[in-house]
Amino acid sequence: MARAITTRKKIMWTALSWGIGLLIFFPILWTFLTSFKSEATAIADPPVWFLFDWTTVNYTDVLERSNYPLALTNSIIIALGSTLLGIIIAVPAAWAMAFVPGKRTKDVLLWMLSTKMLPAVGVLYPLVLIAKYFGILDSRILMVVILMLINLPIIVWMLYTYFREIPVDILEAARMDGANLKSEILYVLTPMALPGIASTILLNIILAWNEAFWTILLTTVSAAPLTKFIASFSAPEGLFYAKLSAASMMAIAPILIMGWFSQKQLVRGLTFGAVK
Amino acid sequence: MGRITLENVQKKFGDVEVIPPLNLTIEDGEFVVFVGPSGCGKSTLLRLIAGLEDVTGGEIRIDGKPATDLPPAKRGLAMVFQSYALYPHMSVRKNIAFPMKMAGMDQAEQDRRIAKAATALNLTDYLDRRPGQLSGGQRQRVAIGRAIVREPAAFLFDEPLSNLDAALRVGMRMEISELHKSLETTMIYVTHDQVEAMTMADKIVVLRAGHIEQVGSPLELYKAPRNVFVAGFIGSPKMNLLAGAHADRHDCATMGIRPEHLDVVDGGGTFSGRVGIAEHLGSDTFFHVHVDGISEPMTVRAGGEIGLTHGDTIHLEPQADKIHRFDAQGLRIA
Amino acid sequence: MATEHSKAAARIMIAPAVFVLLVWMLVPLCMTLYFSFADYRPLRATFEPWIGFDNYVSFFTSSSFISSVVTTLQMVGGILCITIVGGVLLALLLDQPMFGQGIVRILVIAPFFVMPTVSALVWKNMFFNVDNGLFSYLYAALGLQPYDFLSQAPLLSIIVIVAWQWLPFATLILLTAVQSLSSEQLEAAEMDGAPGLSRFWYIILPHLSRAITVVILIQTIFLLSIFAEIFVTTNGAFGTRTLTYLVYQRVLESQNIGLGSAGGIIAVILANIVALFLMRIVGKNLDN
16 A cells, blocks of 8 residues: 655656646636736737736726626626526425435436536527517526526536435434424534535536526626626727736636635536546 | 334335234333344334334334324434434534434433433543544444433334444443343344344344244244244354254154254264364364265364364264254244 | 325425426427428518428538538547546546645646636637737747637637636546546556556556546537637637537528528437437446
8 A cells, every 4th residue: 555655756746747737727827917917018029927017907997997897797696696596496306306216216317417418509599589588688587597497407416416425314313313304404404415505506606607608699788797798808909918817817716716616526516426 | 111012014115015914012121132134124124113114004002002103203212223323513412412402301401311321321521522533333322322311212223233343243232231221121123143132132023024933032032943944043053954864853844953952972973974164262163064965064063172173074963852843834843 | 214295295396496497498499499490581581480301401411511510520529639638647647646736736627617708718819819929929939930820720729728628627537536446456456467558558547438438428518519719719710610600600690590490400419419328327327
């Protein structure tokens, strides 16, 4: 088992891993640096690394001049709203499937997953029509509902795998100890399920925040989240690297931090338990 | 008080009858062990008594009162699970307090009972730890502590020792026995290990495929097994069961003789054979003897200092009054 | 536990989730199916409810369909190659003893959390741009002619962008799989006289095969519907028009709903073929 690892070998692996790690991370780092440069420094030849006049003017510019605050608000509402709605629908379903499994439980789970694999373009136009019909094109409520629906299978699935890890023995023990259904849920089940629910929420906020098909195609301005807002930079005028970087950093920073916390759940959530 | 009666209790899972209609009475204060091979329905039976499974038919009474339709919480029973089923997010103290909290007991009484249980179970120093920080034996004791503070009508144990290592198992076995002596409460204990059954029980219920094969005290079962199955199941090492010519000589379909009831003789003897494996334990020696005409090797328990080894010839004589006889249906011939 | 009463309650608890997903799946899909047999061009006020398989025939026979399928295959294939090979190597690397493993892990995983429009725009402007991109500086520093990636190698550029986003995903999953390999198995192989490369080939790779399959299938499903990256970089020009993008253009840009819907149905069928394999693996895993 524990074989002595030479320090030299360890240093070699460390250098190699850090080198590759930084290379992969570099675009984000570069965006970060650029977001604090003046527009002129941002495209300086040769590129400037760390020694420049750090300025936060790009951040204030983006915040003041554009639709950024609206887009940020939309992103938050859509990500949180769709996740919350999804959790409300998914918790009872996942709970029932985990603790009262029937003959068709497996089929239902797999069928739910299969809806996740439906290509979005296959249903694009009907959704445009339906949204128009109800007059909710470019509305937050539409985005909340759609993102809830596309992530619902993942939410159900994740919760199901978490719930299934709660031993039935413990719930039975609570019943033997005289707990009625209410106390069973309140004192035993909820505390044990909370970590799983929390990481499910976390991962789904990330997925909803970054969704970039429906948000781009079904919103214009009033419900446009950050994905759409950033996309509007694709036809820019004048010098804009520093501002693009500042806007980008603000769009990805919160998710990046949440993502680092949810690494482990990511594997579980996105492989549907096929890799443990 | 904890007198439990089962009348025609039956359990089906779908079309599969796990427990055919069955009658059993457990007297107040008795230590009853349900024993049988895996899949015999002993755990199901325990869960039916606990109320964790619904009966398909029949009646369960606790102290004469019908309990068949009561939820587990209302039956006044406590259960210790195989996995201990401790609440991982609660401290040991809160685990033990949980049933009392559910019963709405006042805090002072709760504290008094926790302190008493903790002292009895050597848990006083661990009350503020989480179950995850405890060893297997300590978890087991917390589970027992959680059961005793309720002062239940009866304790139900579902293979509680199977997750412990051998040394700990012997220790916990004695602790549970002592607990029973001091509490004098009914205990129902499920195990697949006949040694546990023999050492702990006042009354053993041997189950096979949902049927009760025999009910009796350990010695009754040892001395007079009702059929071939019980004969083979109770006792260690297993009883030698012989059919054919040897059985014919005793007017039965199957004759049985326990390893400890075979004497090693110098010559002659009913059985002669070669020693296969010899297990020298010091206090005893177990010989596996290959006898011509008998397919299975016979097991013999001899004194500790017999110097026979592999390949030696051995002569055996059964003690005449210790021979068990069974008819073609496997039932004991008195 | 599983009493009749709780079973009925369970059904009620599952019902809302099943219902919304059923509606979500069936209603729009049936509409698409319906439109795919119609000649429906709102801009020209044309609506012919039944024209048989004309849309399918013209979608299949158009040169843009063939080229979009080729493009899709190249794009998905290229990204899969990079992410799988890179992911296996990175997973093995991250499994080695080193200082600051947690931080390296964080660095490697980060790109997965960057929203698609951001990563596409950052790469497009700050790296690929022929005038001001970092790659142009790099080329110049090496004494080479600056290269306009997005117009001269647009497909490759998009592959690089998307591979950068998905490499962390592959790495993370494969790392989980690598770490579940018991060191005793590797030591047994070592005792049996297998050198490093054979250990990789005969022990590690077979152990990873299931994880690799899962990564391939899941990525394929997501990659088949790449959209934002194309939308903000090339807008489907220069041979980067995938099947997804082609359908989007037919439906929303040229507003040929019938034709686009036929394409959509074809995309659904293709995705379902991949999904079927994935479901089998997931389903098997559910049993144990």
